[in-house]
Amino acid sequence: MSGINAITRRGFVAGSVALALPALARAQSGIVVRDLLGREIRLAKPAARVVLGQGRFLSMIGMVHPDPIALLAGWADDLNTTFPNEAEAWSSRFPSLKSLPVIGRRVGSDYAIEKLLMLQPDLVLISRFNAGPVESDGNTSFIRRLTQAGLKVAVVDFAQDPLKDTVPSLRILSQLLGQEARGEDTVSFYRTTLKRIIGSLGDPTAASTDLVFHSHAGVMPCCASIGRGSFADLAALVRGHSIAADVLPRAVGPINLEYMLTRQPDVYVATGGLKGDASRGISIGANVSETQARESLTRVVSDPGIAELNAVRSKRAYALWHGLNETPLHLVALEALAGWLNPGIKDAFDAPKTLAAFRKRFPLLPQDGVYTVALDPSV
Template sequence: MARRFIHFAFFLVLSLCAGIAGAARQPIVLTDVAGRTITLKAPATRVVLAQARHFPVLALLHPDPVSILAGWSDEFKTSFTNDYEQYRKVFPAIARIPVVGRHTPDTFSVESTLGLRPDLVLLTSAFAGIGPGMKPEDSPLIRAFESAGVPVAVIDFFMDPLKNTEISLDLLGKALGREERAQSVLAIYRERMARIRSRLDASPKERPPVFVHAHAGSTDCCNSPGVGTFNDMITFAGGHNIGSDVIRNATGQIGFEYINSRNPVVYVATGTGGAKRTRSGLSIGAGVDEQTARDSLRKVVASQGLGALAAVRSGNAHGIWHGFNDSPLHVVFIEALAHWIDPELFHDVSAQQTLDELNAFLPIPMQGTFMVSLSESPGRGSQSDKAAEAATQ
């Protein structure tokens, strides 16, 4: 009887092990933002990132994002210099990731990518050339990888971020075997976005005019978003983008006379450069201290003759990191703008607190100043007492 029990127990253990192994071998089925179905045999460990600007998104989900990259563009290294150096100190292998192109489709090498034996290639809809009225199969890049039997997924945080961010994060979590972590990030994103939406729905008001000065100071006055990404985010935050009334592209130029005639209640300058890289534009982002960011904001306002704007005179003038726009971190931009537009309705909304919470997921937290106000003292444009003093990590 005892021997029979032992045989049964042994058979049960083998059956459980076989079941676990079988479950582990289950394919991973994904749906990307283009509506395509992608099947992976296992979580991806050799990823090629066509646009390395999305490396920080992978870092939100994976504790060692460098270890899963088989190749990438040179964009993170050249355009996010301070961030790259911070990662290089902790993950020296980042310097050895093969480069398969710059950040544009015409420089991207399919041959080099295939030579790296990737188990997943990540493209964006813009990079893949999937425009309005186009089908995914019309993309030469997608066709090339599918013909070679290499899984390729389309993600998007820029073309239609309010629709595609959740889809993209969900896909990446499953593809990398980090689904639980992805859902934790999504929970923060969804809660913050729902709070903005529900309060505006419950308290409908006329949308006040907002001027977002894109890449402020780097061009003649003044570069502004027209239709598309930034316009959608400004609308979501409760404002009206004055650039959208005259610019029919994603960005364009508007003059001071027009800006002043629209009397924007909020002025927001955006920038990406660190202190060592930016001479005339807004210095904000990784490695930039609060005073440097504020001083550069003052210089932009003065050099481009914007001091006469009512928003500037009233103290409702701010600077924010442009890099929030092509990332799930656009929720930080939206929260900051919502508070600047209506500090009473969003009195308890702190974009800095949200950034801190998301920062906790990163293996190397973002360190620097990512939001700053022209006025040092709390006022109409402050982000609560904590964030009114600017966002220095």
């Protein structure tokens, strides 16, 4: 995620309209859309056989299409391998997902490309990461291999720069699937929710609060963190400053425990997404109760070193489902962060209520489980 610029609240609000408008033209030949790389994609009609280069795109398809399962011709295996409880929640409701052709975990592998050519979908959806380094013509070597084989490929993304890419990605998806009205309704809901959260902050000039993100806490060696993009940009929007940004040369990477103890951030935020054996990390997400999530966070922050952080001692320690940074549900993380970083006005924010609003509007999303949790609910 290198090269990603942090989005300030003021800059984001001022530029949101300009950033949110991918080109669309209805021509006699069908649908013409420009993806996030500015590439033109032409379809004779709305895509009806879609392969997901990231299985995690399923939630976003469900936000703009009434029957996303019927569209799927295949998908990558990342949802099953990275967030198995989310995959279980989806497949328990839609058993056909268990027999959906899998193109592999890495969509850019030779195996995945062979599978794509066999499936012959109307459309392949990939992320910026999947696409690989962009060349001078706006393409990548991976995209070129697919398009030269006759496949239609579109780049959408919700992870690297969520505040910039979410609205245009939703529009690109809805247009390619022939669901413009539903897509605009989703965009409106997203923007209204975002505006409410930002508006609840009050004084935009108030000082920021130092925090540390501990990615995949308890699973990866201490300590993977986020300095820019993703959750770090969300925190910046609600008066947070990731201390990893001051030492990491890239958007994400390792910081050592000594640095964390020297800087002593005010807030500690772990991320994870496990279910069951929480001894390996943060148990949070689909079909995980608040009690289970809190117990796993308690275990992680009891680790020697982490327990010495002032943020943990003062119980300003929290956890997020890591997958929130790859979906418009990042607004749930944004609202949680707003309350955690601004304790004086924390009652103005209610992340579980926002999650419930998403679930009501998009009933295909997993309906059980917590995605944010505090070590101490009173703090």
